[in-house]
Each structure stands twice: as C-alpha cells, then as structure tokens.
Amino acid sequence: MSENNLLKRAVHAQEVPPQLQLRVLTAIRAEAQKSVRSSAWRWMAPSLAAAAFAAFAVAFFLPRGQSPDSYIATVTSRVSNLMRVGMGDHIHCAVFRKYPKTPDPVEKMKRELGPEYFPLMAAVNANAPAGFALQMAHQCRFQGRGFIHLVLKNGEKIMSVVVAPKQDKETFAADRLVPAMSHSGIAFYQQGAAEFQIAAFENGSHLVYLISSEPAYKNLRMMLAMSAGLNEALPKS
Amino acid sequence: MTAMVFQSRMQRSDTVDKWLDSAGVLASGQSANRSNTDQFELEAMPHMNDLFRTATRLLGDRSRAEDVVQEVYLQAWKSYHRFEPGTNCRAWLYKILFHCVNHHRRKWFRFPLLREAEEFLEANLIQPAVVPDFLTDQDVLAALDKIPSDYRSVVLLVDVEEFAYKDAAEIIGVPIGTIMSRLSRGRKALRGLLEEVAMSYGVRKQREEAI
Numbered sequence: 001m002s003e004n005n006l007l008k009r010a011v012h013a014q015e016v017p018p019q020l021q022l023r024v025l026t027a028i029r030a031e032a033q034k035s036v037r038s039s040a041w042r043w044m045a046p047s048l049a050a051a052a053f054a055a056f057a058v059a060f061f062l063p064r065g066q067s068p069d070s071y072i073a074t075v076t077s078r079v080s081n082l083m084r085v086g087m088g089d090h091i092h093c094a095v096f097r098k099y100p101k102t103p104d105p106v107e108k109m110k111r112e113l114g115p116e117y118f119p120l121m122a123a124v125n126a127n128a129p130a131g132f133a134l135q136m137a138h139q140c141r142f143q144g145r146g147f148i149h150l151v152l153k154n155g156e157k158i159m160s161v162v163v164a165p166k167q168d169k170e171t172f173a174a175d176r177l178v179p180a181m182s183h184s185g186i187a188f189y190q191q192g193a194a195e196f197q198i199a200a201f202e203n204g205s206h207l208v209y210l211i212s213s214e215p216a217y218k219n220l221r222m223m224l225a226m227s228a229g230l231n232e233a234l235p236k237s
Numbered sequence: 238m239t240a241m242v243f244q245s246r247m248q249r250s251d252t253v254d255k256w257l258d259s260a261g262v263l264a265s266g267q268s269a270n271r272s273n274t275d276q277f278e279l280e281a282m283p284h285m286n287d288l289f290r291t292a293t294r295l296l297g298d299r300s301r302a303e304d305v306v307q308e309v310y311l312q313a314w315k316s317y318h319r320f321e322p323g324t325n326c327r328a329w330l331y332k333i334l335f336h337c338v339n340h341h342r343r344k345w346f347r348f349p350l351l352r353e354a355e356e357f358l359e360a361n362l363i364q365p366a367v368v369p370d371f372l373t374d375q376d377v378l379a380a381l382d383k384i385p386s387d388y389r390s391v392v393l394l395v396d397v398e399e400f401a402y403k404d405a406a407e408i409i410g411v412p413i414g415t416i417m418s419r420l421s422r423g424r425k426a427l428r429g430l431l432e433e434v435a436m437s438y439g440v441r442k443q444r445e446e447a448i
Contacts, residue, residue, distance in 0.1 A: 006377050007381065008397050010374035010378050010381070011294060011378070014290045014293055014378075016285075020289060021285060023303070023307060027310065027311055028274065028277070028310055028314050029274065031311055
C-alpha cells in the first residue's frame with residue numbers, strides 16, 4: 001500500500017463523535033432563529049410604536065411582573081400538549097421554589113416518593129450529569145394531575161425528572177410529535193420553550209420527562225443517559 | 238401555533254433533523270429563513286466528518302476540533318448569503334476551517350515559525366524508502382502529527398482530501414508554488430518518520446538480511 005493510501009486510511013478511520021452533528025445543527029438552528037427575530041424586529045419597527053412593542057415583549061417574554069401561572073401558561077403554550085404536562089410541573093414546582101441550603105435527607109425523599117417510586121432515586125443518582133445532585137424528590141400535583149418529581153441542582157442550575165402516570169391512553173405519537181431519535185427501541189422526543197429544554201420518552205404506563213436549561217443537545221443526551229435506568233425503575237403495570 | 242409547526246415539518250430522513258424541527262419555537266415568517274437553513278444544511282453538512290477529521294489532525298485535540306467545527310458551521314451559516322450555489326462548498330468550508338484553526342492556534346498555542354519547520358526538516362529528512370503497509374493507523378497519525386503544521390496542512394488537503402493545488406492554495410491563502418514545495422517537504426518528512434517506525438519494528442533489519 002502506498003504511503004498516500006496509508007495516510008488516507010488512517011485519517012478517514014478517525015471516529016467522528018456521534019453527537020457532533022446534533023451539536024452543529026442545534027447551533028445553526030439557534031442562529032437561524034436569532035436572525036429571524038432580529039430581521040422581524042427590523043421589519044416591524046417602522047410600523048409599530050416602540051412602546052406597544054415593548055409592552056408586547058414584556059407581556060410575552062419576561063416572567064418578571066407576571067403571576068407564576070400566567071408565565072407557565074405563556075411558556076408552555078409553545079410546546080405540544082403532552083410536553084406541556086412535564087414542563088408545567090417543572091416550572092411550577094422546581095423553578096418557582098425557594099430551596100433550603102442543603103438537599104432534603106434521603107429518608108425524607110424516599111418517604112415522599114413512596115415505595116412504588118423510590119427506586120427512581122437510584123436510577124437518577126447513578127446517571128446524573130457531573131455536578132448535579134439530587135436536591136428533592138416527592139409526589140406533587142399541578143393542574144389536577146399527579147406527578148413523581150425529582151429535582152437535581154448544580155449551583156443555580158435546576159434540572160427535573162418528572163414522571164407522569166398516563167391518562168386516557170396518552171402517547172407522544174398521538175400528540176403529533178416526531179421522535180428526535182430512537183435508542184434501544186425507545187423513541188425520544190425533544191422540544192424547547194423560553195430557556196427550558198424538555199426531553200421525554202414513554203413506556204406503557206408512564207410519561208417520563210427531563211427538563212433543564214441546558215442546551216437542547218445536552219438535555220437530550222442527559223435523558224439518553226438516564227433512560228434505561230428510569231425505565232427499569234418504573235413500576236411495571 | 239405548535240400544531241402548525243409540526244404540520245409544516247419537512248419530511249427528512251435524518252431523525253436528528255426531525256427533532257430539530259420540533260425543538261424550536263418557530264415564529265411566523267420564518268419559512269424563508271427555514272428554506273435557507275435547509276439549503277445550507279443540505280450543502281454543508283455532508284462535509285462535516287471530513288472537516289472534523291482534518292481539524293483533529295491540525296489541532297491534535299478532538300474536543301477542540303469539535304469546537305472549531307461548530308464555529309466553522311456557524312460562520313459559514315452567517316455568511317451563507319455570500320456563497321454562490323453550484324460553486325465548491327467543500328473548499329469554501331475548508332477555507333473557513335483554516336481561518337478558524339489559525340485564529341485558535343494563535344490563542345491556544347505558540348505558533349511554530351516556518352524557520353522551526355526548516356530546522357525540523359534538516360534534522361529529520363532521510364532518503365525516501367518504501368513504507369511498509371503493516372503500519373497501524375495510529376502509527377501513521379502519530380507520524381503525521383509530528384510534521385510541522387504548515388506541511389501537515391498541505392498534506393491533509395492534497396493527499397487526504399484530494400484538493401487540487403489551486404484549491405489548496407486558495408484555502409490556505411498562499412501561492413501554488415508554496416503549496417507544491419510544502420507538499421513535497423511534508424511528504425518527505427512523513428515518509429522519513431514512517432520509515433523510522435518501520436525500523437523500530439525491525440523491518441530494515443529483516444530487509445537487510447533478505448538482501
């Protein structure tokens with residue numbers, strides 16, 4: 001084999017990280033959205049009074065001055081119905097919360113999750129991204145629906161794993177969502193609104209969400225890492 | 238609006254693309270920009286793996302190469318309106334890659350001067366020899382990493398990525414004559430280093446014994 005062919009073979013044999021394409025595409029799409037927003041602004045500026053636009057921006061994009069419920073409604077209206085379920089509980093229960101300085105004791109978390117769901121703690125702990133630690137775990141209710149909610153924190157960063165028992169044969173496919181990717185036979189879904197990214201999968205009886213303010217590709221990657229453990233830990237119906 | 242977003246999603250084979258369609262909150266009036274993005278992705282994304290591999294060899298670090306490739310694509314996207322459809326998108330992306338790599342080299346490394354490259358050659362050039370094909374990819378890559386970056390860039394562009402001298406000259410921003418001389422020296426240096434590796438395996442000894 002010639003030196004040239006050896007060289008080609010060696011360089012082309014280098015593995016490309018599987019997440020690179022996702023990372024690049026995410027960056028391009030984010031840039032594209034930014035440019036649309038700025039061009040929309042340039043187009044609208046002459047025809048709209050500055051004050052009216054500012055009022056619109058404040059009303060729709062800023063949480064400050066809004067009630068938590070109207071903020072949640074505004075943000076979650078930008079995602080599909082089933083994604084709204086998980087994102088709403090995250091913002092309601094994890095974002096609008098004052099946390100104690102130290103995480104809840106493990107025994108308290110176990111007690112509040114109940115015997116059916118406390119194995120989720122181990123699944124989350126085992127695959128939590130570096131720097132994130134379990135801060136709180138409990139069962140909660142939001143807008144009349146019950147959730148199993150585990151909250152992880154890394155400094156000011158908050159991440160939720162939200163599990164919702166299915167109601168009325170809910171599925172992401174019926175919610176007109178297309179999987180972001182499939183892994184080990186599980187379909188994963190991903191959406192984003194405001195600063196929140198939500199990744200989700202389902203099994204026969206539960207919808208499982210991971211919500212954070214990390215970039216979309218990282219959020220999805222964290223969900224991929226946790227999914228097998230979570231699926232295993234969920235009660236089998 | 239969400240339903241509209243989902244309905245307007247284009248049929249694409251790549252599941253990642255499908256996700257990206259649903260992941261963003263698309264504003265109305267984004268369709269023109271959207272088709273522009275699709276066009277860009279269609280033209281540019283097929284070259285990503287080659288760009289990453291070249292960047293890895295130029296920088297010697299996979300995570301820096303990832304960062305640089307992302308930067309290349311963002312810069313390319315921002316100046317896509319200046320790209321003429323039908324022209325060589327690959328060469329255009331490589332030109333941006335070299336611009337980014339040079340920028341980062343100035344930031345990350347002490348940039349080796351050409352004089353150092355000359356000294357390297359004086360110290361390492363040996364007579365061309367047959368390169369044994371049992372050398373592993375790692376051997377070849379390690380040897381490639383040892384040759385001065387100016388020569389390595391040209392070897393990667395011409396010998397690995399098969400750019401014409403003219404395109405390589407445009408990508409790097411030097412005259413064709415410089416490309417030719419750097420290529421010749423780079424090849425010689427690489428061959429010399431590979432020969433050394435072969436010697437370390439005892440090949441020369443075997444060959445001498447055979448003679």
